Amino acid sequence: MPLVPGYHGDRQEADFLAAEAARIGFPLLIKASAGGGGKGMKIVRDAGEFDSQLASAKREALASFGDDHVLIERYLTKPRHIEVQVFFDTQGNGVYLYERDCSIQRRHQKVVEEAPAPGMSAERRAAMGNAAVEAARAVGYVGAGTVEFIAEGDDFFFMEMNTRLQVEHPVTEAITQQDLVEWQIRVAEGHPLPLTQATIPLIGHAVEVRLYAEDPLKEFLPQVGRLSNVRFGDGDGVRIDTGVRSGDSISIYYDPMIAKIIAYGPDRATATQRLIAALNASVLTGVTTNRAFLTRILSHPAFAAADLDTGFIERYRDVLLPAPVPAPDKVLGLATLAAMLRSSEEATAARRHTQDPFSPWALTTGWRLNRDAWNDITLQDGEQVQTLRAHYRGAGFEIDLPSGTVPARGTLTPLPEGGAQLTATLGGESLSALVFDAPEGLWLHVEGTTYRFTLIDPRRAADTGPAQGGRLRAPMPGKIIGISVAVGDVVEAGAVLMLVEAMKMEHAIRAPKAGKISAIAFAVGDLVDDGVDLLTLEAEEVPA
CATH class of the missing domain: 3.30.1490.20 (ATP-grasp fold, A domain)
Structure with missing residues (x-):
């Protein structure tokens, strides 16, 4: 090898x-x-x-x-990561079920897997497949396994063998039309492999993505929390492998993968488009996920051209990981309308319990004495805060958006699986969205994009933020495994101050600015909760 x-x-x-x-x-x-x-x-x-x-x-x-x-x-600078699915029975028969391209990775973990590998010649496929089979035969292997290679130019090199059925196996099942779990059971019972190398079909193309609870814009930091709503898109050729449902929690104790979403088609372009459609139709609220990031990868021209290697994400980082963009006006309008409709529902419910339902104070039309009837809705979208004014107008509203005032009408229809369907007319445009409650706000799923808004009460003091006032907070629950500073140390911006282990990955707590360490709240080995203060950094000029 x-x-x-x-x-x-x-x-x-x-x-x-x-x-x-x-x-x-x-x-x-x-x-x-x-x-x-x-x-x-x-x-x-x-x-x-x-x-x-x-x-x-x-x-x-x-x-x-x-x-x-x-x-x-x-370390090869522009390699492709290609792995070969092998299978052996107890009689010594061995085959390869073609290959998977797993080149698109983050933190050395696969993000997109597809089979067969784009651009693979029949000669190269046979060479890698035979090498994988001989490697497994040399160690007397039995069952399903994957031999992984790294390829650059005309060369390919052995990396490792995974002695199990891997996360990526559905794409192999799709193009070979075989149930590999059934193969495992048959081999375990002592039966021979059901097919020989010459009879294993290779039909169509399949692409799989790993849907994770993580924040791609924060270096793919794993997220923890409760999945309040989980809905996956489906369609022709789409397969969902998942172990979670609405109400489940993502904890620090396990890998934060939510699901594998697989799409199959007669060719690569069809499989990719089916996968994009399934992702756009998937709705997950409660925690941040990489859903939009996956869609951007699959929609990128370089992916369509099969220009793949392990540096794909870093090379196209500006496109795949763009800075957050504020929600467009129509989404702000829908969020404001949803908040007003919810408020009207609550007022209607409260009116049923009033002793004088004919009192003007019991009306749900926003009536005010001697002035226009309106409500201000303050929405926080990421770092941006917008205040939208909604004027009551008969059966609807007029909403003051940044681009101007538009008429708005709509209805909220509760859905059996949770949340509500918002059917709206905004400025003459017919729109629809899914609306879900969130702590202190709401989630809105509009045209394949999910937005999270916090409803700000102007009477409430603003949060100080994760590093306000010099306090550095834990990004997620974890364990302190390293502290590289002491109280009184003067540090430069970017210096590693502490290491927190979560989900068996290390996360560095770095100084956001130059300063002096004035307090350390924990010791090595301590367990910490999400958002607790870890260290205090006071601003101080670092001596030249």
């Missing part, structure tokens, strides 16, 4: 590994020997960061796999 140049031995002394790294050359990759899924994997650009990255990789490896052994390999 061709291997990427590196060190794959048992010696783990830091000095020895540093010497091996110098021999291999930079950039290089440190990988957990017992691992996978990107945990315990670090890119080292130069010798100066080797020691710290080695220590971090070993900590993650120990936390994830109970084994801190690592290996070191040359």
Whole structure:
């Protein structure tokens, strides 16, 4: 098997590994020997960061796999990640069920998987497939397994073998029209493989994405919380693999993957469009997800052209991870209308209990003495706060939007599965949206995009924010695994102050500005909740 140049031995002394790294050359990759899924994997650009990255990789490896052994390999600069599905029975028969391209990754974890690999020639497919089968045969393997390769130019190199049926197996099932779980059961019962290599079909194309509870705009920081509403889009050729439903919680104890969404079609373009449609129709409220990020990947011209490698996300970062854009006026209008309709519903319900239902104070039309009837709705959309004025006009409203005043009418229809359907006319345009309650606000799903609004009470003091007043807060629940400063230390902006482990990944708490550490609230080993104050940083000029 061709291997990427590196060190794959048992010696783990830091000095020895540093010497091996110098021999291999930079950039290089440190990988957990017992691992996978990107945990315990670090890119080292130069010798100066080797020691710290080695220590971090070993900590993650120990936390994830109970084994801190690592290996070191040359880091290829523009590789594709291609893996081959193999299967062996107890009679020694072995086959490969073609390959999957898993090149689009974040934090060394796969984001998009597709089969077969775009642009793969029959000769290359046979070479990689046969190499994978022979590797499994050499160790007497039985059952489902995946042999992973990294390919660059005309070369391909063995990376590792996953001795299980992987997350990506549905795309292989789609193009071969085989049930691989059934294959596993048959092999476990001692039966021979149901097909030979020559009889395994290869039909159409399939694409899969991993839907995660994470914030792509915050370096894919995992999110925790309650999934208040979960609805997945469907359609021809669409398959949903999930283990969650509305009301379930995403905790710190497990990987935050919500679902695998798979689409199959007669060709790559059809499968991709079906997957985009399923994502646009999926609604998830309660936690931030990567749904919109996945849609941007699948819609990118480079993806359509199959220009794939492991640097895809970083190369197109500006397009895939754009700065937040304020909600457009029509969405602000819909959110304001939804809030007003909800308020009217509450007023109508309260009116039933009044002793004088004919009193003007019991009306639900916004009546005011000697002035126009209106309400101000203050919405927070991310960092932006907008106040919209809604004037009562008979059976509807006029809403003052940033672009001007528009008439608005609508109805809220409760849905059996939760939330409500908003059917509206805004400025003469017919619109619809799904509306869901959120703590102190609402979620709105409009034309494939989900917006979260907080309803601001102007009488209530504003939140100080995660780093206001010099307090640095925990981004999520976790465990303190490292503190690199002490009270009284003067630090520069960007310096790592503390390491928090959550979901078996390390998250660095960095100084947002230069200053002096005036307080540290926790010690190494302490468990912390989301949003608690970790350190206090007082502004101070760093001496030149």
